[in-house]
Amino acid sequence: MDHAADAHRTDLMTITRFVLNEQSKYPESRGDFTILLNHIVLGCKFVCSSVNKAGLAKLIGLAGETNVQGEEQKKLDVLSNEVFIKALVSSGRTCILVSEEDEEAMFVERSKRGRYCVVFDPLDGSSNIDCGVSIGTIFGIYMVKDNHEPTLDDVLQPGKNLLAAGYCMYGSSCTLVLSTGGGVNGFTLDPSLGEFILTHPDIKIPKKGKIYSVNEGNAKNWDGPTAKFVEKCKFPNDGSSSKSLRYVGSMVADVHRTLLYGGIFLYPADKKSPNGKLRVLYEIFPMSFLMEQAGGQAFTGKQRALDLVPTKIHERSPIFLGSYDDVEEIKALYAAEGKKE
Numbered sequence: 001m002d003h004a005a006d007a008h009r010t011d012l013m014t015i016t017r018f019v020l021n022e023q024s025k026y027p028e029s030r031g032d033f034t035i036l037l038n039h040i041v042l043g044c045k046f047v048c049s050s051v052n053k054a055g056l057a058k059l060i061g062l063a064g065e066t067n068v069q070g071e072e073q074k075k076l077d078v079l080s081n082e083v084f085i086k087a088l089v090s091s092g093r094t095c096i097l098v099s100e101e102d103e104e105a106m107f108v109e110r111s112k113r114g115r116y117c118v119v120f121d122p123l124d125g126s127s128n129i130d131c132g133v134s135i136g137t138i139f140g141i142y143m144v145k146d147n148h149e150p151t152l153d154d155v156l157q158p159g160k161n162l163l164a165a166g167y168c169m170y171g172s173s174c175t176l177v178l179s180t181g182g183g184v185n186g187f188t189l190d191p192s193l194g195e196f197i198l199t200h201p202d203i204k205i206p207k208k209g210k211i212y213s214v215n216e217g218n219a220k221n222w223d224g225p226t227a228k229f230v231e232k233c234k235f236p237n238d239g240s241s242s243k244s245l246r247y248v249g250s251m252v253a254d255v256h257r258t259l260l261y262g263g264i265f266l267y268p269a270d271k272k273s274p275n276g277k278l279r280v281l282y283e284i285f286p287m288s289f290l291m292e293q294a295g296g297q298a299f300t301g302k303q304r305a306l307d308l309v310p311t312k313i314h315e316r317s318p319i320f321l322g323s324y325d326d327v328e329e330i331k332a333l334y335a336a337e338g339k340k341e
C-alpha cells in the first residue's frame, strides 16, 4: 500500500487551514488576510444558500415583488451585493470596495477600516438566474501599502498588482477557486459540514484545448483577427481537429470549464461595443490573474490583460483568456493585423 498517497487522500484540507498555512509563509503578517478571506467565504456560503433557494422563493413571491407575508423579495444580485458589502465591512480589514452593482467606489468608515481593497462582481451571470444555470461571484484583492488616506488610485491599479483573486461558482456544486499568487486551488463546499474542502489542488490549465467559448451571435460585428480565429477553430487549416463550442453566458462558468478542460474564452470587441462587454476591475483582472497562475494567458487584443491600467472603476475591455497555445494564436493574428496597418 502506498502510505504517502493514502495520507494525501485522507488529508482533509479546509479553506481556512489552507489560507492559514499560506499566511504563515509571511512572518510579518498578522492574520488580517485570513480574516478577510474568511469573510469572503462567509459571503459565498450565504449567496450559495440563497441561490439554492431561489426557485422555491418564487413560490412565495417573485423576486422584486411582494410575497404572501407582505415582505419585499430582493432580487438575487441586489441581495448578493448587500451580503458581500456587509461581510467585507464587518471583517474590519477593508478600506475600499468596488462592486459591479454600485456606481461609485465605497470608502469604509475609519473605525472599521483595514488595509485591503476588494473589487467584486457579487453575482455574475445574472441572466442565468431564473433558469437555474450556474452563476457565481468574482473577487480581487489589492492592498494599500503605505498608511495613507485611501484614494481611488489604490484600486485603479494594474491587475498584476493583485494580491489574490478568485471566484465562487454556484452550480451543481458550490466551488471556490482561489489564488494568492502561488498557483490556483479549488475547494468544494460540503453543505453538511458547511466547509469548503480542497478538492482541486494546484490547478494547471492544459497547454492547448479543444473548446472555444464565445457569444457567436455577435459574429457579424467582429473585427478581422477575431473572425479569423473563430473560423480557424471551426475549420482548422493545419491538420488539427476542429474545436467544440461551449458557451454558458456566465463568465464564472465559462472560465471554470476553460481552466479545468483547457481551451479559450473570448469576449471580443465588436463594432457595437469597441471596448467589449466585460469589466476590467472585477471580471477581467481576477480571471486573468487565475489564468496566468494556472499556466495560461490573458490578452486584450493589444496587450497582456494584467498590464492594463484602468482609468475608471467600471472600465471595459475585450478579453481572450485560456490555454497558453490558444491565446498565442489570437496574439499572432492581432500582430499580423498590426503589421498590415
Ligand SMILES: O=P(O)(O)OC[C@H]1O[C@](O)(COP(=O)(O)O)[C@@H](O)[C@@H]1O
Pocket (backbone or CB within 6 Å): 100, 121, 123, 124, 125, 126, 127, 215, 249, 250, 251, 252, 267, 277
Ligand atoms: O449575454 P452575453 O452578451 O453573451 O454576455 C455574457 C457575459 O455577460 C455577463 O453575464 C456579465 O456579468 P453580470 O451578470 O455580472 O452582468 C458575463 O457573466 C458573461 O460572460
Ligand SMILES: [Mg+2]
Pocket (backbone or CB within 6 Å): 100, 121, 123, 124, 125, 251, 283
Ligand atoms: Mg459579471
Ligand SMILES: [Mg+2]
Pocket (backbone or CB within 6 Å): 077, 100, 121, 122, 123, 124, 125, 126
Ligand atoms: Mg454581476
